[in-house]
Amino acid sequence: MASAPRSDEMFDEFLSQRGHEVDDVGWEENYNKKQCPDCGGLHGSAASECSVCGWTPVN
Ligand SMILES: [Zn+2]
Incomplete structure (x- = not known):
């Protein structure tokens, strides 16, 4: 009766991963x-x- 659903916890984890x-x-x-x-x-x-270290942006 007092047990809360665990789905909220899983959803939070999903959001933080995204x-x-x-x-x-x-x-x-x-x-x-x-x-x-x-x-x-x-x-x-x-x-x-970058002319200093030769770095280029990754597209
Ligand atoms: Zn650089």
């Missing part, structure tokens, strides 16, 4: 510049790769 699906690796933005997430180097908006 919340971590974002794994796109792209430029960080810092003061209107692109910042390499790997080495932290700043580049202009036209940059397509």
Whole structure:
């Protein structure tokens, strides 16, 4: 009689897993510049790769 359904618990777990699906690796933005997430180097908006460490965004 006092037993609560467990479905809410499972649903929370499902939501938290979906919340971590974002794994796109792209430029960080810092003061209107692109910042390499790997080495932290700043580049202009036209940059397509990091000239410091050679990192490129994953599309
Ligand atoms: Zn870099």
